[in-house]
Amino acid sequence: MFFYQRKILTTLTEEEFRAGYxxxxLIDxxxxxxxxxxxxxxxxxxPLSQFKMRMKEIRPDQPVYLYCQNALRSGRAAxxxxxxGYKQLFQLKGGFKQWTGKIKTKK
Structure with missing residues (x-):
C-alpha cells in the first residue's frame, strides 16, 4: 500500500509545495x-470522511495539492x-504539522 501511494502521489518538501500550490x-x-x-x-x-461524496468538487484537469495533519490521510485521498483518473497528485511532506508558512484560523 505504501509503495503504491508513493507511485501515484508526489511528496513535496515545504518549499516545493509552496512554489506550486x-x-x-489546495485541499485540506x-x-x-x-x-x-x-x-x-x-x-x-x-475531510476524508466526506471525500467520496465531495470528490466531484475537485477538477481533474488541474494539479491537486493535498495535506492532512501528518501525511497519512492524504495518501488515502490520493x-x-x-x-x-486524477493524474497530478501532490502531498505535503510531514503534513500540516511541518508547515511553517502562513496559516488562517477561525476565531
Missing part, C-alpha cells in the same frame, strides 16, 4: 474542527482520486 487546487483532508484550528491560506476543506 497557488496554481493548483482533515476534519472540520482541525481545519478551523488552523489551515494553509487558500485551502479548501474536504488513492481515491487516482481511481477516478
Amino acid at each position: 497557488r496554481k493548483a487546487q 483532508i482533515r476534519e472540520p474542527n482541525e481545519f478551523d484550528g488552523g489551515h494553509i491560506l487558500g485551502a479548501r476543506n474536504i 488513492q481515491m482520486l487516482r481511481k477516478k
Whole structure:
C-alpha cells in the first residue's frame, strides 16, 4: 500500500509545495474542527470522511495539492482520486504539522 501511494502521489518538501500550490487546487483532508484550528491560506476543506461524496468538487484537469495533519490521510485521498483518473497528485511532506508558512484560523 505504501509503495503504491508513493507511485501515484508526489511528496513535496515545504518549499516545493509552496512554489506550486497557488496554481493548483489546495485541499485540506482533515476534519472540520482541525481545519478551523488552523489551515494553509487558500485551502479548501474536504475531510476524508466526506471525500467520496465531495470528490466531484475537485477538477481533474488541474494539479491537486493535498495535506492532512501528518501525511497519512492524504495518501488515502490520493488513492481515491487516482481511481477516478486524477493524474497530478501532490502531498505535503510531514503534513500540516511541518508547515511553517502562513496559516488562517477561525476565531
